[in-house]
Amino acid sequence: MIRALIVDDSPGSRHTLVQLLNRFCPEVHLVGEASGVSEALDMIAQHDPNLLFLDIEMPHGSGFDLLKQLTDRKIEVIFVTAFDQYAIQAIKYSALDYLLKPVDREELIQAVSKAKERLDNGKMQLGMDILLENLRAQNESHKKLAVPTMDGFEFIPVGEIVRCEGEGAYTRIFLKDGVNKLTTRRMRDLELLLEQQNFFRIHRSHLVNISFIQRFYRGVGGQVELIDGTSLSVARNRRDELLRRLNVT
Known part of the structure; x- marks a missing residue:
């Protein structure tokens, strides 16, 4: 079972994603929702999710800021974001998954399937390491x-x-x-x-x-x-x- 946490400052976006996951992704068990980096860190420590649905642009710290504090954890990430060319370019460089808002049902199902495969194979960390390395590169x-x-x-x-x-x-x-x-x-x-x-x-x-x-x-x-x-x-x-x-x- 995939233990997932949604991190997004928009209540409407979180609600929509919850509805889609409940209906079309039964392998995903939602452990909670967080509206920002600080709340997400607390919930990650409490519930130990192995998958994040992560927004990038949030008022008090970006999704990337959160990831920089999770370098010691084995965790899969699916970015869920409005169009941000710089962010999406960085994600594509690292071969990680992202979903554009509004989230498409079929794209969500496919992203969850790939996340499950990476979790099963234990291969999720390399792409995250490269993403963080690229974000630091001047x-x-x-x-x-x-x-x-x-x-x-x-x-x-x-x-x-x-x-x-x-x-x-x-x-x-x-x-x-x-x-x-x-x-x-x-x-x-x-x-x-x-x-x-x-x-x-x-x-x-x-x-x-x-x-x-x-x-x-x-x-x-x-x-x-x-x-x-x-x-x-x-x-x-x-x-x-x-x-x-x-x-x-």
């Missing part, structure tokens, strides 16, 4: 990206990624040290996660770290040479935007 390149593989997850420093190459439903990630990793993340998913970190999709199959481009060769679309010696063609319709990103006219 430099974006020091952040780590959770990369799902056939065996689980690997956590790769973003600043070590030279390029990504699509291979059908998979993507191969090439690192600065010459190692490459095959991930089940699709290219489009990686593009959305990394586009704010100086990555650019030069071709349908190639996403590159602009910081690692050594040369640009002019031609029909052009060609880039990366620090690992790889030469890649640039799609004609991506050339102008790439040159703009490279500050080349």
Whole structure:
């Protein structure tokens, strides 16, 4: 049985989630509700839940502030939040689950199912550790990206990624040290996660770290040479935007 605590400052949001859980997630036993960080800490000490439904933005401390005080506990988290691009980006980097308000029934059922699987396998802590590490990182390149593989997850420093190459439903990630990793993340998913970190999709199959481009060769679309010696063609319709990103006219 999953022992769950809801942490959200909105009574209406808590009520809606309780109703959904009672109706569609019988494996979840609610041990209580908390409206903020301080109350949540007291209830966690009292009831020892193994799952938190956690809001992020609350008046007297965020959900992240709560997690920073729970580093010694094995606890699964499903974030329940209104749209916050920074917060959601951090959560996605760490491969943790989140639900957008208003909560969708099917998404809730799926998130609870995945949480139960992680609890059963004892694999919930790594993603949380990476989330907290990323929140502390001052430099974006020091952040780590959770990369799902056939065996689980690997956590790769973003600043070590030279390029990504699509291979059908998979993507191969090439690192600065010459190692490459095959991930089940699709290219489009990686593009959305990394586009704010100086990555650019030069071709349908190639996403590159602009910081690692050594040369640009002019031609029909052009060609880039990366620090690992790889030469890649640039799609004609991506050339102008790439040159703009490279500050080349």
